[in-house]
Amino acid sequence: DADVTQTPRNRITKTGKRIMLECSQTKGHDRMYWYRQDPGLGLRLIYYSFDVKDINKGEISDGYSVSRQAQAKFSLSLESAIPNQTALYFCATAGPSGTGELFFGEGSRLTVL
Amino acid sequence: SQELEQSPQSLIVQEGKNLTINCTSSKTLYGLYWYKQKYGEGLIFLMMLQKGGEEKSHEKITAKLDEKKQQSSLHITASQPSHAGIYLCGADGTGTASKLTFGTGTRLQVTL
Numbered sequence: 001d002a003d004v005t006q007t008p009r010n011r012i013t014k015t016g017k018r019i020m021l022e023c024s025q026t027k028g029h030d031r032m033y034w035y036r037q038d039p040g041l042g043l044r045l046i047y048y049s050f051d052v053k054d055i056n057k058g059e060i061s062d063g064y065s066v067s068r069q070a071q072a073k074f075s076l077s078l079e080s081a082i083p084n085q086t087a088l089y090f091c092a093t094a095g096p097s098g099t100g101e102l103f104f105g106e107g108s109r110l111t112v113l
Numbered sequence: 114s115q116e117l118e119q120s121p122q123s124l125i126v127q128e129g130k131n132l133t134i135n136c137t138s139s140k141t142l143y144g145l146y147w148y149k150q151k152y153g154e155g156l157i158f159l160m161m162l163q164k165g166g167e168e169k170s171h172e173k174i175t176a177k178l179d180e181k182k183q184q185s186s187l188h189i190t191a192s193q194p195s196h197a198g199i200y201l202c203g204a205d206g207t208g209t210a211s212k213l214t215f216g217t218g219t220r221l222q223v224t225l
Contacts, residue, residue: 004155033212040122042201043156043215050211058212090155100144100205102213104155 003027006091006105014113019078021108023091031094032074033102034058034066036087043090049074081112115140115206117216125222126192134187134219136202144205145185146213147176151198159187159200189221197223 004025013019023032034046035058045058047066055066063085067075078085088109092102116139126132136145144163148156160169162178162185169176173190189196199220203213 031211035215040217042117042119042217043203045212045214048212088153092156100146100161100213101158102146102148102156102203103158106155107153109153 004105029093033092119216123220146203
């Protein structure tokens with residue numbers, strides 16, 4: 001089983017719908033991240049969390065919210081999806097400070113019509 | 114904010130040829146990370162560079178960080194179809210390795 005699991009892997013929805021992408025990890029890491037990937041734009045950070053009580057906005061947090069339900073779970077929500085939120089979304093975890101290595105899930109492809 | 118520019122954006126090479134991908138930062142790098150992504154999949158960590166002039170190798174992939182710590186190169190020797198994918202550099206601009214900023218990626222195709 002994967003260390004970082006994202007659900008759903010693919011989702012097609014309509015403008016205005018609420019969508020939740022879920023991430024769970026078995027690595028025991030405190031740090032968790034949500035990135036989105038768009039062609040030609042690389043990966044951009046949406047939100048990150050260093051523990052259950054610590055949530056931080058990344059560079060493109062507008063239109064998104066997150067919930068850290070437990071050390072192992074970090075969910076990303078789109079309250080009212082819009083077409084320009086169509087992208088590939090990645091959850092990642094990181095170990096203790098100083099290592100810098102991120103462990104990525106396999107991605108959730110979201111299409112907003 | 115720190116910006117990373119990768120070049121080229123895409124690359125098609127014949128199997129067996131060598132290639133180089135570059136990553137240039139707008140600010141001094143505290144750490145530079147190289148990742149590989151197979152199309153539509155997650156990213157796999159390749160290697161990390163922290164010291165100016167540092168060079169690391171893994172199988173046929175070598176990465177270097179320049180002395181000024183603002184540019185890194187990734188070199189693949191004798192490319193194989195398994196090297197195909199998207200290569201992304203990520204930077205730690207804070208010195209705490211708390212979050213990474215990524216470049217736009219280089220898409221590599223290896224033809225037979």
